Amino acid sequence: MFDYHIHSHFSADCDTAMEDMIQSAIKKGIKEVCFTDHIDYDYPDPDFIFEFNLKEYDHSIQHMKEHYQNHISIKKGVEIGIQPHLLDRYNTLLNQESFDFIICSMHSTDGYDLHSGKFFEGKSLNEAYETYYTELYDCIKTFKNYSVLGHLDLVKRYRYEPGVHHFHEIIEEILKTIIADGKGIEVNTSGYRSGLDSGMPSRDILELYKDLNGEIITIGSDSHVTGTLGYGFQKTADLLKDIGFNYITTFKNRKPVFHNI
Ligand SMILES: [Zn+2]
Numbered sequence: 001m002f003d004y005h006i007h008s009h010f011s012a013d014c015d016t017a018m019e020d021m022i023q024s025a026i027k028k029g030i031k032e033v034c035f036t037d038h039i040d041y042d043y044p045d046p047d048f049i050f051e052f053n054l055k056e057y058d059h060s061i062q063h064m065k066e067h068y069q070n071h072i073s074i075k076k077g078v079e080i081g082i083q084p085h086l087l088d089r090y091n092t093l094l095n096q097e098s099f100d101f102i103i104c105s106m107h108s109t110d111g112y113d114l115h116s117g118k119f120f121e122g123k124s125l126n127e128a129y130e131t132y133y134t135e136l137y138d139c140i141k142t143f144k145n146y147s148v149l150g151h152l153d154l155v156k157r158y159r160y161e162p163g164v165h166h167f168h169e170i171i172e173e174i175l176k177t178i179i180a181d182g183k184g185i186e187v188n189t190s191g192y193r194s195g196l197d198s199g200m201p202s203r204d205i206l207e208l209y210k211d212l213n214g215e216i217i218t219i220g221s222d223s224h225v226t227g228t229l230g231y232g233f234q235k236t237a238d239l240l241k242d243i244g245f246n247y248i249t250t251f252k253n254r255k256p257v258f259h260n261i
Pocket residue numbers: 079105107150151
């Protein structure tokens with residue numbers, strides 16, 4: 001079991017100490033965790049500054065790695081929040097820092113954080129989805145500095161109408177681009193605990209990814225507290241196997257490592 005999306009007190013929206021996360025992961029029998037704390041430049045909500053001291057982060061992770069080396073493997077990752085005007089800035093950062101793993105996520109669209117709900121005001125469901133996926137697609141057409149795309153259909157978590165068809169055609173273009181670029185996607189199991197009856201992305205998108213010959217998939221709980229580490233992983237592994245995937249991926253120095261499911 002590998003949890004490839006966890007946060008610690010380095011993230012502005014998380015109070016859990018790195019060491020608490022690690023000790024809890026060991027207790028749950030998780031073999032490897034990857035810290036993916038938030039860097040979200042220019043986040044629309046001024047109450048959150050999603051930046052942290054990268055030297056301290058590196059130092060903490062190296063220290064934890066050594067201290068717990070006989071119990072768990074620890075990787076150094078980051079979750080960046082992309083917006084179209086920030087791509088150069090992220091490239092500069094990521095070209096000078098070393099991470100094992102980079103999650104490319106979009107938490108803000110059209111200048112609004114999805115979390116606040118403002119983004120959805122005055123938009124139909126379709127318009128909101130169209131805007132979100134178009135902006136994401138536009139970013140990854142030129143931005144290539146990442147390992148996996150985070151919670152691809154996040155927009156669904158904030159606006160979901162039962163019975164409505166939530167797929168959007170642009171998703172296929174996004175997946176084709178990811179695959180052509182040698183990148184992957186994650187299954188983010190926080191969907192199961194935030195009102196959706198699936199991880200993110202949902203099964204239909206995972207099936208399309210498989211049909212398009214996508215292979216790189218990480219699983220992450222997106223935990224900000226210890227209680228959710230490894231949440232829904234067995235269910236997710238079963239789902240992936242059922243769809244026909246044979247591997248779950250981890251990363252080292254930004255290179256994928258494949259493990260049989
Ligand atoms: Zn995220």
